[in-house]
Amino acid sequence: MRAILDTFSQVFRAIGANKLRSFLTMFGIAWGVASLLLLIGLGEGFRSGQRRSLAEVGDDVIMMFGGTIPALPNQHTGMRPYKLTLADAVAVQSGASHVRNVTALINRGDLKQVSEFSSSGGAVMGTQLSFPMIRHLPIAQGRFFDQDDLAQRRQVVILGQKNNALLFPGHPAIGAFITLNGYRFQVIGVAAKIGRGNNDGDNQKVYVPLTTMMELFPITGENVPEDAITSIQYQPITEKENEDAKADVHRIVAANHGFSPDLKDAWEEWDTIKSNQTVGMIFTAMDFFLGGVGIVTLALGAVGIVNIMLVTVQERTREIGLRKAIGATNRSIMTQFFLEGMILTGLSGFIGIAAAAALMAVLGSLLGNNQMGMDPPRLVPWSAAMAISILTLCGIVAGVYPASVAARLEPVEALRKE
Structure with a gap:
């Protein structure tokens, strides 16, 4: 238990030692997560608003009017x-x-x-x-x-x-x-x-x-x-x-x-079922597009964290060599750097989700439920689950590779680094 606490203490000290770098890294991830959730939330607001507008007309209504025989x-x-x-x-x-x-x-x-x-x-x-x-x-x-x-x-x-x-x-x-x-x-x-x-x-x-x-x-x-x-x-x-x-x-x-x-030109009609299906297809395509944009954004953020962690490993080479010289195992070195990457990713993702939820709550209170064609944006569970899954994957990638680089350093070679 004491070893675990010491490891986390070292992790947070290392993150706090480079406040600006850590902030910028976390901001990129938080911004990507918040943007993803907010855009999908707005799209779902439009989708549910259109469905509600059609429901105000009636359920599964098809309207036919007089026309002209061509x-x-x-x-x-x-x-x-x-x-x-x-x-x-x-x-x-x-x-x-x-x-x-x-x-x-x-x-x-x-x-x-x-x-x-x-x-x-x-x-x-x-x-x-x-x-x-x-x-x-x-x-x-x-x-x-x-x-x-x-x-x-x-x-x-x-x-x-x-x-x-x-x-x-x-x-x-x-x-x-x-x-x-x-x-x-x-x-x-x-x-x-x-x-x-x-x-x-x-x-x-x-x-x-x-x-x-x-x-x-x-x-x-x-x-x-x-x-x-x-x-x-x-x-x-x-x-x-x-x-x-x-x-x-x-x-x-x-x-x-x-x-x-x-004679198709002879009919004047409105099929609300077809209209609802068309609206659903449009917003489903938008969800896929926005989800893809969000995945790319988060992936770029993960690349940034990998780069930052590799720079951190380079800067702390002597520290790593010293710790290994006095008995630190490859596993303990790898665990520390892995946790740094995971904590940076997880904490920034949590901040992004919380910021998106707070912003959507504010927009909901401002818009209310009476805006034609749009419901207030809301946090969509599947988009939050997708963001968390991507963040987890990004955190693993951002932690494992730099951690493995740090763990492979030989103590003698590491101590020679200036």
Whole structure:
């Protein structure tokens, strides 16, 4: 035990004897570790922020909109626009084997919303009962629509969080009335806040039953079907079946509108599953790149420690010769220099990890959880484990080689060195 304490005492005295050199060596390693962890932490913040933003839209949602059928070679017909219809949504619900939930909706942004206290704008959405199963719409007060609301085409409305504050400032909304382009609607529900930051688009929406919307505020225009809708939104049976689900829906809608489902330019849609996968691939590639940069940085730091330790061996040649002359073994000499390299590497790595964690905690408190597109950076366990593993390897390399050089010195030759 006493020998071990003496060895560590000699190690720390040797490190302290060259304070500036030791500081610069440790700073290089600490900087590399902190940079690696911070960059990966920022990347993971972006990744989780994008996932959360997509989750605010809904789980595994695919949205289809009306499009334009492109002109075909050797045919006299030109480009032809088409509108999705409620019949399309019904056909998808009954005929798409890879689809679990479907909702049709109408989106109108030109309807004036007025209460006895104020007026407001924002989108008016005609929705079905299945809408909350597909889209993220938490209800904070009251209720969502029921079957009777749609069957009887009731004039009832659910307010978004911001529209509630604008139309009923400081007053209860449930049971009160608003008008939409002069039609009187009763408020039966208020949605909770959706999204983060200042993006209030979803919070300024109001929702009415789709049947009521189609009766009072249908989509109109030249060659527009009576049951025209803005969008069909659906979910595949499982996330992995998104392409099969899209193929089913394309086949059904194309048959209803008289064109080939293979015409890629005819489809206007957004697949949130595919978007999420793309984002994941981008940030995984970034993690590999940043991890590679970090490995190279730490390897260069290890080379620096090897050089420093070799210089130290050169400077302390007489000391090594004297110690060996009075009985120090090769093992004890090698242990001392090996521990010096390991302690320099380990201590600087610990400082780098602690500094990165502290900086990410500060950034997290400054950014909060409401920044659009980004969560606060966080210390990723696998990156910390990788840093520790690389540091251990670097410490071994930085300690073993200089230590073996020191241990191989002959006492007589070492004592002759000036």
